[in-house]
Amino acid sequence: xxxxLYDLVGKDGLRYSPFGWRVRMSLLHKGLEAEWEPVNFTDKxxxxxxxxxxxxxxxxxxxxxxxxxxxxxxxxxxYPDSPSLLGGAAAIPMMRxxxxxxxxxxxxxxxxxxxxxxxxxxxxxxxxxxxxTREQIFGKTMEQCKEDGERHLPGLVPAxxxxxxxxxxxxxxxxxxxxFGDFCLFGPLQWARCSSPRKLLPEDHAVxxxxxxxxxxxxxxxxxxxxxxxx
Amino acid sequence: xxxxLYDLVGKDGLRYSPFGWRVRMSLLHKGLEAEWEPVNFTDKxxxxxxxxxxxxxxxxxxxxxxxxxxxxxxxxxxYPDSPSLLGGAAAIPMMRxxxxxxxxxxxxxxxxxxxxxxxxxxxxxxxxxxxxTREQIFGKTMEQCKEDGERHLPGLVPAxxxxxxxxxxxxxxxxxxxxFGDFCLFGPLQWARCSSPRKLLPEDHAVxxxxxxxxxxxxxxxxxxxxxxxx
Numbered sequence: 001x002x003x004x005l006y007d008l009v010g011k012d013g014l015r016y017s018p019f020g021w022r023v024r025m026s027l028l029h030k031g032l033e034a035e036w037e038p039v040n041f042t043d044k045x046x047x048x049x050x051x052x053x054x055x056x057x058x059x060x061x062x063x064x065x066x067x068x069x070x071x072x073x074x075x076x077x078x079y080p081d082s083p084s085l086l087g088g089a090a091a092i093p094m095m096r097x098x099x100x101x102x103x104x105x106x107x108x109x110x111x112x113x114x115x116x117x118x119x120x121x122x123x124x125x126x127x128x129x130x131x132x133t134r135e136q137i138f139g140k141t142m143e144q145c146k147e148d149g150e151r152h153l154p155g156l157v158p159a160x161x162x163x164x165x166x167x168x169x170x171x172x173x174x175x176x177x178x179x180f181g182d183f184c185l186f187g188p189l190q191w192a193r194c195s196s197p198r199k200l201l202p203e204d205h206a207v208x209x210x211x212x213x214x215x216x217x218x219x220x221x222x223x224x225x226x227x228x229x230x231x
Numbered sequence: 232x233x234x235x236l237y238d239l240v241g242k243d244g245l246r247y248s249p250f251g252w253r254v255r256m257s258l259l260h261k262g263l264e265a266e267w268e269p270v271n272f273t274d275k276x277x278x279x280x281x282x283x284x285x286x287x288x289x290x291x292x293x294x295x296x297x298x299x300x301x302x303x304x305x306x307x308x309x310y311p312d313s314p315s316l317l318g319g320a321a322a323i324p325m326m327r328x329x330x331x332x333x334x335x336x337x338x339x340x341x342x343x344x345x346x347x348x349x350x351x352x353x354x355x356x357x358x359x360x361x362x363x364t365r366e367q368i369f370g371k372t373m374e375q376c377k378e379d380g381e382r383h384l385p386g387l388v389p390a391x392x393x394x395x396x397x398x399x400x401x402x403x404x405x406x407x408x409x410x411f412g413d414f415c416l417f418g419p420l421q422w423a424r425c426s427s428p429r430k431l432l433p434e435d436h437a438v439x440x441x442x443x444x445x446x447x448x449x450x451x452x453x454x455x456x457x458x459x460x461x462x
Contacts, residue, residue: 101336
C-alpha cells in the first residue's frame, strides 16, 4: 500500500507549503514516493482523521503522522535502511534546534516579504479565509502587505546569516551531502518560489548558490514544480 | 604538562569573553583543567606565537589551537574517551550551524544591550582601545551605547526564540544533557553576567531557567566566577 501525503493546494494546483516542501524533499531523500492528497485551507474535514487541523499529514499504511518534525522522525524510524534524515540520536537535538531557527527566524522574515504574493496564489475558495486570518496576524490588508513586501526584503539578510555562514563552509547545511537541515531551510525558499515572483537574493549569495543545488536534487524535482519565480 | 588557556582579562580580574566561556565550559565537560593566562586586548604580543590575534588560544603540550570552534574539535579528537562535546561526525555540521546561529543572531543582539557595560569593566589599560574600536563598530559613544542598552533589551526576545523553543522541549540544547550547543549559547549570557548588572530575561523564560541550570554545572563553576549581575 502506497504512502499518501495530505498537503496544501493553491491556485491552479500550486503547492507552496513550506512544511509540505520539507516533507516532500525528505521523502525523496528516503527514496519514497507518496501520492498527493490536495487539501484546502478551508477543508479541515479532509484531515479530521488525523486528530488535528494542520497539513502536512502522512499516511503510511496504519500509521497517521502529522507535524513535519514528527513525520521526519517517523521516516527515519520506519525506514532505517535508506539514507538518514536526522543523523541518529546524537544529532537529533541539534537538528531540532536548527528546525527552531528556521521556524522562528527565517519563516517570519520570509512571511513579511511574500504573504501578499501568497494571497494572490491561494485557491479562490480559500481567499476569504486567508485574508481574514492573515490580516489579523499582520495587522494590515493583503494589498498593504503586498506593497510592503519590498520594504521587508532587507530583513532576509540578517535572518539568513547563520545559513550563509554555514554554506560558506559546507556544500550543504548537513555537510558534504544534504539532510533534513537542508530540507527544512529549503521550505521557506520554495514557499517563496511557488508563490512569489520576487527576486530575494543576489546570485553570489551562498544561500542562493545552495538553493540552486537544492533545485537540482532528485532529478530537478523542486525546479520542475509549478512556480511563480521569474525565469 | 598541563593545559593553558589564553583568555581575555577585564577590570579586577573579570573574565567575560563569550568565546572564552564556551571553551572553559567545554574543558570542564571533558574533565580537563587549564591554567589561565590572562590576555589584554592591547597585548596581542602575548599570543603572537599562535599566528593570529584573537583569544581564546589553547596550548596543550605541542598543540596550539586558536578559535573556539577549532578548540572544541581539537578536544573531541585529542580526548575521545571523555564525554563528547560535538556528538560525532553526523552531528558536527548541525552543531556548527547552531554555532553560527549564536554568533550571528544572539551575539549582535546581546552586544547592543551590554557593550556600554562591558566598557565599564575592561581593564583600565584597554579602555582607549576598546572605546576606539567599539565606537567605530556601533557608530556612537560608549556613553550613548550604555544609555541605549535598555532600548535594545526587547531585541533579545526574538533573537532567543530558537533557543527558547528548544528549551521548552529539552532540558538542554543538546537534549537530556548539555553539550557544546549549550556551552556555545551560554557564552553570550555569561558575557553579560560578568560585565553587566542588567536583568535580561524574566524568571519564567525557558532560557533563563536553563541558564540557572548551566550556572549549577560543574559544582557551580560559572555561578562562582566574579560577576556584575545583581544578586
